[in-house]
Amino acid sequence: MSLVFGSCQKALLGKTITNTPENNFESMWKGYDELYGMFTVRNVNWDSIYTALKPRINKDMNNQQLYGVLSEMITPLNDIHAFLQPTSDGLPRYESSVFYRTNKVQQDFSIDVVKENYLPSLVTIDDDFHYGILPGNIGYIHFSAFGMPVDFYKMQMEKVMNALKDTKGIIVDIRDNGGGDDIISRYIAGLFVSERKLYMTTKKKSGPLHDEFTRPEEWYTDKQGSFQYSKPVELLTTRWSASAAETFAWAMNTQAQVTQIGDTTSGGFSDVIARELPNGWLYFVSVGDFRNAEGKSEEGKGIAPDLYIVNTKEDIDNGKDKVLEFAISRF
Amino acid sequence: MHLRNGWANNFPQLRFNIVILRFIAYRVFYFLLSVQFYIIKILVMKRKLFLAIICLLSLASVSDAQSNSIQAGFGFQRTWMLDQQGSPLKYQTKEKAFSLGYQHFGENSMFDVDLSGGLGDFFPTGFFNRQLYDPGFNPDGSHKTDSSLMNGKIYNGSIELGYLRSLSHGYSVIDKKDLVSNSYVGASLSNQLFYTDNFTRTGWINSSSFNGEYYHRSTFNERNRFEIKILIPLFARVTRLPYHNTISSSNGDGNVKTFFKEGSRFAWFGNFQNIQLDAGYQYMINNNFGVGMHYFGQWVHYAREKPINLFQNQLLLKASFNY
Numbered sequence: 001m002s003l004v005f006g007s008c009q010k011a012l013l014g015k016t017i018t019n020t021p022e023n024n025f026e027s028m029w030k031g032y033d034e035l036y037g038m039f040t041v042r043n044v045n046w047d048s049i050y051t052a053l054k055p056r057i058n059k060d061m062n063n064q065q066l067y068g069v070l071s072e073m074i075t076p077l078n079d080i081h082a083f084l085q086p087t088s089d090g091l092p093r094y095e096s097s098v099f100y101r102t103n104k105v106q107q108d109f110s111i112d113v114v115k116e117n118y119l120p121s122l123v124t125i126d127d128d129f130h131y132g133i134l135p136g137n138i139g140y141i142h143f144s145a146f147g148m149p150v151d152f153y154k155m156q157m158e159k160v161m162n163a164l165k166d167t168k169g170i171i172v173d174i175r176d177n178g179g180g181d182d183i184i185s186r187y188i189a190g191l192f193v194s195e196r197k198l199y200m201t202t203k204k205k206s207g208p209l210h211d212e213f214t215r216p217e218e219w220y221t222d223k224q225g226s227f228q229y230s231k232p233v234e235l236l237t238t239r240w241s242a243s244a245a246e247t248f249a250w251a252m253n254t255q256a257q258v259t260q261i262g263d264t265t266s267g268g269f270s271d272v273i274a275r276e277l278p279n280g281w282l283y284f285v286s287v288g289d290f291r292n293a294e295g296k297s298e299e300g301k302g303i304a305p306d307l308y309i310v311n312t313k314e315d316i317d318n319g320k321d322k323v324l325e326f327a328i329s330r331f
Numbered sequence: 332m333h334l335r336n337g338w339a340n341n342f343p344q345l346r347f348n349i350v351i352l353r354f355i356a357y358r359v360f361y362f363l364l365s366v367q368f369y370i371i372k373i374l375v376m377k378r379k380l381f382l383a384i385i386c387l388l389s390l391a392s393v394s395d396a397q398s399n400s401i402q403a404g405f406g407f408q409r410t411w412m413l414d415q416q417g418s419p420l421k422y423q424t425k426e427k428a429f430s431l432g433y434q435h436f437g438e439n440s441m442f443d444v445d446l447s448g449g450l451g452d453f454f455p456t457g458f459f460n461r462q463l464y465d466p467g468f469n470p471d472g473s474h475k476t477d478s479s480l481m482n483g484k485i486y487n488g489s490i491e492l493g494y495l496r497s498l499s500h501g502y503s504v505i506d507k508k509d510l511v512s513n514s515y516v517g518a519s520l521s522n523q524l525f526y527t528d529n530f531t532r533t534g535w536i537n538s539s540s541f542n543g544e545y546y547h548r549s550t551f552n553e554r555n556r557f558e559i560k561i562l563i564p565l566f567a568r569v570t571r572l573p574y575h576n577t578i579s580s581s582n583g584d585g586n587v588k589t590f591f592k593e594g595s596r597f598a599w600f601g602n603f604q605n606i607q608l609d610a611g612y613q614y615m616i617n618n619n620f621g622v623g624m625h626y627f628g629q630w631v632h633y634a635r636e637k638p639i640n641l642f643q644n645q646l647l648l649k650a651s652f653n654y
């Protein structure tokens with residue numbers, strides 16, 4: 001009975017790829033080959049990686065050894081959106097990003113330090129979303145992600161902007177923002193827009209060839225909300241400000257009243273998708289090629305701040321946020 | 332759309348799983364809300380059509396020499412799927428399913444409306460217990476080792492309106508008992524949606540189709556009723572994710588609208604195959620009430636952007652009210 005059912009299934013669904021080290025290697029290499037959008041931008045010769053690593057794959061290797069080879073495969077991409085996430089054997093996620101592999105945990109920012117030493121009345125809307133008014137009537141908004149649906153932000157930001165509309169300026173803090181949805185970053189930036197400007201052009205993979213992309217799509221800063229805040233805005237960034245936080249920075253930086261303060265951002269702008277291997281592991285692929293308003297890619301580079309200043313681990317451990325203090329002092 | 336990497340605060344990846352789960356929950360909620368919104372919008376826009384259908388139904392239900400049947404069913408459903416756009420893995424489901432139906436039989440025709448849905452676990456075959464490890468780090472820099480199960484959910488629904496003309500009518504006596512048979516052939520309009528909340532967006536497909544339909548009903552000894560229905564889409568508008576498997580709109584459109592705008596294509600039987608079979612037995616307790624079992628099975632194949640093959644079995648316990 002099960003044999004008949006199995007045969008029927010195969011006929012109706014088609015053949016699946018058997019779980020072998022060779023097939024897992026081929027599947028991941030091909031997945032990046034057909035979907036990764038930045039071989040040119042990042043100057044990576046993907047074929048040569050296949051040639052170098054393929055001889056190291058054999059049917060007798062264990063998962064730990066396979067993990068080693070697959071990790072090496074994506075290391076040259078050095079992309080925050082390219083990583084391997086095993087789902088067995090207790091193997092950890094492997095980041096192709098050198099920065100994330102090296103730093104592991106952010107140490108130059110803590111929202112707890114902001115709350116404890118600068119803004120005890122900080123209001124928590126969500127674990128990733130806070131606001132308040134600093135001494136000197138300076139507004140403060142913190143986003144550590146843009147991950148909720150846009151309707152959530154529309155509802156909450158109306159309240160936040162009304163609460164902060166009489167401040168003399170606002171500090172928008174995205175120093176630990178790992179990203180989210182570009183629709184959210186576009187919407188929030190629109191609350192600070194005085195002038196409609198092009199801030200980003202995106203294209204995404206539309207076929208398996210490395211240069212097969214969709215038509216470029218232009219993103220503009222459109223006014224959002226019941227009013228737009230036009231007084232000075234200071235945007236705080238770090239190397240941990242990534243992905244949709246960076247497209248947010250692109251949008252904000254088109255406005256004359258915005259100054260970016262802190263460190264250069266992460267340098268990973270593209271959309272990312274999850275894919276699976278025949279052994280059930282996940283790997284993540286950047287499928288886009290995102291450019292700034294000038295048509296330049298800042299992948300792997302990040303957005304440099306107007307004013308450079310960073311906290312050390314010791315600053316944060318001692319409850320001091322030099323970057324925030326500097327931003328406050330400018331109002 | 333960016334999938335956040337989860338670096339936040341001092342130990343941001345600690346919150347990775349919770350954030351992802353919450354993100355998914357909100358997504359599903361707002362997706363269903365959006366679908367509901369668009370259905371209501373379509374209903375409002377097409378109110379004349381719907382008023383006409385309601386008038387037809389009302390007229391039909393009061394005419395002489397005609398009969399109506401309202402059915403409700405509940406049961407189980409299994410779906411197997413190989414969606415190469417989302418994953419090389421074969422997926423399967425464990426779903427609970429329901430069905431609501433109305434049939435009107437005239438002298439030479441029949442009209443039917445069916446609404447059905449299913450909801451359940453969605454996971455790759457052989458990987459039901461797959462673990463998502465916390466990608467965060469301990470204060471000493473070592474990897475965290477806690478994990479959670481990473482199964483997703485599948486949401487499946489369909490609606491169908493059909494009108495069929497009588498093809499043949501038969502009457503015979505077997506062992507001194509009456510056997511009445513009726514065959515109908517006609518067309519229907521239907522919409523079917525599969526949506527999953529798993530990481531790889533496997534199995535996202537919507538099809539609005541114009542179908543050819545065959546229906547046969549036999550009543551033996553007035554109490555035992557057998558029926559079979561075969562439905563095959565002839566033309567369809569099929570919506571799938573684009574090649575890059577993401578959704579985002581530069582002009583502020585919502586994800587549902589963008590999904591339908593960017594991913595919809597005209598299809599026909601040559602490139603979109605969907606064969607549906609519905610077979611049932613009903614025992615009439617009296618002239619009005621019946622109970623029975625229904626089997627529904629379907630196979631779907633569509634090749635864009637990458638092939639998806641889907642096979643579904645459903646078994647329902649059904650009750651009917653006939654008047």
